[in-house]
Amino acid sequence: MTTFNASIATVEKGFRPWRPRGRLQVHATIAAASFVCYIFGRLLEGGAATAFSLIGVGACGWAWLVARALFDPAPRDARWARVVGLVLALSGALSVLAPAGGMVGRVADSxxxxxxxxxxxxxxxEPFHRYTPDLPLGEKRFRFAFVTVYAGLVAVSVLGLRAVGDGPGEALRDDLVKSACALTGLVAVLVAVRFRLGHPLAARTARRAPTEDDARLAERLRRLLVEEAVDSRPELKIGDVAARLGEPEHRVSQCISTALGFANFNRWINHHRIVRAKGMLAAPDERRSILEIAFACGFASLGPFNRAFRDEVGTTPRDYRATMRAGATAAG
Known part of the structure; x- marks a missing residue:
């Protein structure tokens, strides 16, 4: 018996069926199944068509979630994206099952x-997510191909078929064209997933170590803050800073994320604005309102100032001022 169990364990160890791992592969597997069900739902009749259509109606939602996973390396989907996908799948299934013309059917269809x-x-x-001018050429071509193929499929399956008239022949043509589009979409999804698995987005976008050029550019950026106080300009853009330094925008963006350690240009600018604001709010003799301080530090309105301050400090400007003044009074 022991020998038999060991043999079974050896066979089970050698036979490991493929299981999808990761967000992209899971979504791609479900999307592929949905595309296949959509095609059968179009081509079959009766109860079989209805059964396949219950799953196939969610194909465009799963295709969108695949696109999100292709261009966003986060391990999980955002909650709102899951809600949209769930609403699409459930309302689509309900529209298939509900009697035509009824209230439930109309709501589900809407x-x-x-x-x-x-x-x-x-x-x-989605292909424009995390898009920067310094992306590798292969990645740019992949994104361009994705948009081109997808636009073509949408144009044929949605826009081009609006001219289809009534009658059994036209309905069959509609089913065949949409099934062909679904089959093309299925192949495109599999090709896109294969490309991404061979060119992982997370590995490609990992932060690189700063170079000597980055360090020199970082020092020039610091001088802009100290000597010219560029962060006090409300409408400041990364293009303005790049033009001022005579550098390409992507070089400035790289320097901010590597040598200076900030996620992006806005985080870098807002950090220095908030540092200045903290000094003003903590000054016991400062009589300006919070809105006036926001303007003085480069914010165009109070809302963005409050949000940036809370993100940076963990509290509101008003609470920060009250806390600092209470501490100064206690110390005095």
Whole structure:
């Protein structure tokens, strides 16, 4: 018996069925199944068509979640994205099951149309996530190909078929064209996932070590803050700083994230604005209002100032001023 169990364990160890790992592979697996069900739901009739359609109606939502995973290396989806996908899948299934013309069917159709349209539009946006001019050429080509193929599929399956008339022949043509688009989309998804698995986004976008050029540029950036107080300009953009230094925008962005250690240009500028604001708020003889201090530190309005201050300090400017003045009074 022991020998038999050991043999079984050896066989089980050698036979390891593929299981999707990670957000991208999980979404791609479900999307592939949805595309296949969508195709069968279009081509079959009767109860079989209904059963396949219950799963196939969520194909565009899963395709959008795949697109998010392709261009966003986060290990999990944002909660709102999961909610949109769930609403799309459930409303689509309900629209398949509900009697035509009834109140439930109309509400389900409206929800499905709204969430499906949102997923279609958001899929166009995803390739531009984390897009920077210094992306490798292969990554740029991949994103361009993704947008081009997707736009072509949407144009054929949604826009081009609006001219289809009534009748069995036209309905069959509609089903065949949409099934062909779904099959093309399935192949495109698999190709895109294969590319991303071979060119991981997280590894490619990992922060690199600063170079000597980065250090020199960082010093020039610091001088802009000290000598010219550029952070006090409300409408300051990274392009303004790059033009002032005679450097490409992507070089300035790289320097900020490597040599200076900030996530992006706005975080860097706001950090120095908040440092100045903290000094003003803590000064016992400072009589300016919080709004006036926000203007003096380079913020165009109170809302962005409050949000940036809370992100940086963990409290509001008003509470920070009260705490600092209370501490000064106690010390005195």
């Amino acid at each position: 929800l499905y149309t709204l969430s499906g349209s949102a997923a279609l539009l958001l899929t166009f946006v």
